[in-house]
Amino acid sequence: xxxxxxxxxxxxxxxxxxxxxxxxxxxxxxxxxxxxxxxxxxxxxxxxxxxxxxxxxxxxxxxxxxxxxxxxxxxxxxxxxxxxxxxxxxxxxxxxxxxxxxxxxxxxxxxxxxxxxxxxxxxxxxxxxxxxxxxxxxxxxxxxxxxxxxxxxxxxxxxxxxxxxxxxxxxxxxxxxxxxxxxxxxxxxxxxxxxxxxxxxxxxxxxxxxxxxxxxxxxxxxxxxxxxxxxxxxxxxxxxxxxxxxxxxxxxxxxxxxxxxxxxxxxxxxxxxxxxxxxxxxxxxxxxxxxxx
Amino acid sequence: xxxxxxxxxxxxxxxxxxxxxxxxxxxxxxxxxxxxxxxxxxxxxxxxxxxxxxxxxxxxxxxxxxxxxxxxxxxxxxxxxxxxxxxxxxxxxxxxxxxxxxxxxxxxxxxxxxxxxxxxxxxxxxxxxxxxxxxxxxxxxxxxxxxxxxxxxxxxxxxxxxxxxxxxxxxxxxxxxxxxxxxxxxxxxxxxxxxxxxxxxxxxxxxxxxxxxxxxxxxxxxxxxxxxxxxxxxxxxxxxxxxxxxxxxxxxxxxxxxxxxxxxxxxxxxxxxxxxxxxxxxxxxxxxxxxxx
Numbered sequence: 001x002x003x004x005x006x007x008x009x010x011x012x013x014x015x016x017x018x019x020x021x022x023x024x025x026x027x028x029x030x031x032x033x034x035x036x037x038x039x040x041x042x043x044x045x046x047x048x049x050x051x052x053x054x055x056x057x058x059x060x061x062x063x064x065x066x067x068x069x070x071x072x073x074x075x076x077x078x079x080x081x082x083x084x085x086x087x088x089x090x091x092x093x094x095x096x097x098x099x100x101x102x103x104x105x106x107x108x109x110x111x112x113x114x115x116x117x118x119x120x121x122x123x124x125x126x127x128x129x130x131x132x133x134x135x136x137x138x139x140x141x142x143x144x145x146x147x148x149x150x151x152x153x154x155x156x157x158x159x160x161x162x163x164x165x166x167x168x169x170x171x172x173x174x175x176x177x178x179x180x181x182x183x184x185x186x187x188x189x190x191x192x193x194x195x196x197x198x199x200x201x202x203x204x205x206x207x208x209x210x211x212x213x214x215x216x217x218x219x220x221x222x223x224x225x226x227x228x229x230x231x232x233x234x235x236x237x238x239x240x241x242x243x244x245x246x247x248x249x250x251x252x253x254x255x256x257x258x259x260x261x262x263x264x265x266x267x268x269x270x271x272x273x274x275x276x277x278x279x280x281x282x283x284x285x286x287x288x289x290x291x292x293x
Numbered sequence: 294x295x296x297x298x299x300x301x302x303x304x305x306x307x308x309x310x311x312x313x314x315x316x317x318x319x320x321x322x323x324x325x326x327x328x329x330x331x332x333x334x335x336x337x338x339x340x341x342x343x344x345x346x347x348x349x350x351x352x353x354x355x356x357x358x359x360x361x362x363x364x365x366x367x368x369x370x371x372x373x374x375x376x377x378x379x380x381x382x383x384x385x386x387x388x389x390x391x392x393x394x395x396x397x398x399x400x401x402x403x404x405x406x407x408x409x410x411x412x413x414x415x416x417x418x419x420x421x422x423x424x425x426x427x428x429x430x431x432x433x434x435x436x437x438x439x440x441x442x443x444x445x446x447x448x449x450x451x452x453x454x455x456x457x458x459x460x461x462x463x464x465x466x467x468x469x470x471x472x473x474x475x476x477x478x479x480x481x482x483x484x485x486x487x488x489x490x491x492x493x494x495x496x497x498x499x500x501x502x503x504x505x506x507x508x509x510x511x512x513x514x515x516x517x518x519x520x521x522x523x524x525x526x527x528x529x530x531x532x533x534x535x536x537x538x539x540x541x542x543x544x545x546x547x548x549x550x551x552x553x554x555x556x557x558x559x560x561x562x563x564x565x566x567x568x569x570x571x572x573x574x575x576x577x578x579x580x581x582x583x584x585x586x
Contacts, residue, residue, distance in 0.1 A: 002373070005373075006373040006375065006378055006401055022363075022365065022397035022398050023397075024362065024363040024395060024397055024414070025362075027414075029363060029365055029397060029412070029414065030365070031365040031366070031367045031399045031400050031410065031412055032367060032400045033367035033368075033369050033400050033402040033404070033408070033410055034402075035369070035402065035404055037405070038403075069317065069318075070315075070317040070322060072315065072322055072323070072324040072412060073324070074324045074325060074326035074410045075326075076326050076328070076408070080295070080298075080299040082299065085299055102317060104315035104316075104317055104322060105315050106324045107323075107324050107325045107326050107410075108299055109326040109327075109328065110331070111326070111328055111406070111408070112330070112405070112406060113404070113405060113406065115326070115369070115404070115408060117324065117326055117367045117400075117410025119322070119324055119365060119412035121317070121320075121322065121414070
């Protein structure tokens with residue numbers, strides 16, 4: 001059973017599940033577990049691991065349109081080496097500081113495999129869910145897609161410095177907060193753009209039509225992509241990116257562009273059903289966490 | 294490096310560390326990572342694992358004198374079996390309900406070793422720290438000690454039903470909240486009573502003197518203890534219990550007993566320095582998380 005199937009099976013026990021973060025009063029809270037074999041390629045520094053793992057939770061807070069307030073991390077590793085730990089904590093602290101949140105520590109655990117579990121909190125009186133998109137609106141993304149796919153290729157090519165740089169992504173917290181008054185539905189692109197659109201479509205009971213050539217593709221993708229198909233794979237399917245995917249009314253677009261610090265690209269529009277790109281249907285494929293399960 | 298040494302090394306980077314939970318505004322937040330090889334003996338059900346892992350974080354909230362509001366868990370296992378997952382979620386939800394908190398879900402991860410990371414939140418405008426004890430006060434514990442040591446023995450003896458029952462401990466959240474106006478220092482007994490007293494002594498710059506025969510020992514300990522020395526080991530050193538260890542002024546004792554729903558036992562008094570029991574010094578030994586690192 002993969003993660004989505006498991007989550008559906010649990011829906012009756014967890015009525016609040018299904019968004020990037022859970023809503024508790026005027027707060028949002030989200031947790032993520034990452035580990036070496038699937039999330040930290042060889043060459044990933046502990047500093048990058050701290051930044052990236054805490055950043056993934058901050059991105060979930062951002063995807064709710066919430067202001068991140070604090071984060072914690074539980075760090076499990078075969079040995080608790082002081083330099084590695086310090087590097088991890090500094091990465092975690094730095095990514096929190098970059099979005100105005102406080103890193104308040106966590107837990108240490110001796111664990112056969114390097115494993116990190118992070119939790120982030122945010123304030124939002126009116127969080128943006130995945131369920132509010134309506135046909136006629138436009139669908140947009142912040143920043144550029146494919147950064148993490150390119151980072152993985154860099155690690156695989158032995159360029160750890162470049163890989164680490166690409167893996168330390170900017171969580172879009174400030175943009176998420178700025179989008180909150182306008183976005184009708186929002187999530188982050190951690191499962192890949194294709195899968196994100198399918199999830200927004202399911203939650204909002206709508207569809208999407210986008211154009212491949214409108215996708216903002218990260219500069220690093222062209223360095224590593226073998227051809228146009230591979231570029232598409234890296235930008236739209238691979239996932240593990242942390243950009244915001246959101247829908248807004250076209251009339252709000254100029255306000256959105258003025259308010260949001262990250263680049264905003266309109267990639268398509270909300271339709272009645274189906275997820276299609278210029279040349280046909282877009283499969284619901286991408287990075288499904290725990291898909292090997 | 295064990296967990297305490299590592300935490301000391303990180304103190305400069307994490308000025309807020311050192312209590313059972315971190316304080317963020319009027320909230321406390323705490324996170325824990327548990328995994329099969331060290332925390333879930335063979336025979337532990339997923340329901341018990343859910344109760345116990347989330348309960349451990351709720352206990353840290355209780356130890357701050359805070360009202361638990363919500364918890365999340367990240368669940369990592371070799372396969373995401375629906376029945377196991379559902380049992381885990383129900384255990385997590387039930388322990389939250391038992392203390393008036395809301396279980397709001399979490400993350401799923403395929404992981405070679407069954408691993409759980411939990412985070413709990415609580416409200417406290419004036420949290421109880423480890424640092425407020427003064428000589429002349431008394432030191433008390435809630436409930437009875439040795440429950441988890443007895444549970445482990447039950448699992449080892451093949452009595453999984455008894456082991457699971459003992460492992461599903463009651464987090465002392467209601468008692469912690471009731472203690473908040475009175476307790477001058479508090480923590481939970483997850484590292485064992487001996488080590489807890491050493492940690493309170495270090496944080497409060499004081500000492501403790503207690504009597505072995507005043508310790509409230511869980512009924513199940515006598516079922517499994519080989520002799521008196523083993524009983525002491527199980528009740529005071531083994532740890533992984535989740536009772537509250539706290540100091541109060543003797544004049545507040547009757548108010549404390551009236552306010553706190555759990556049994557309260559005075560085990561000794563706060564002194565100027567050293568941790569001693571009737572027959573000599575008490576070593577700073579017990580369960581140190583990650584001590585094998």
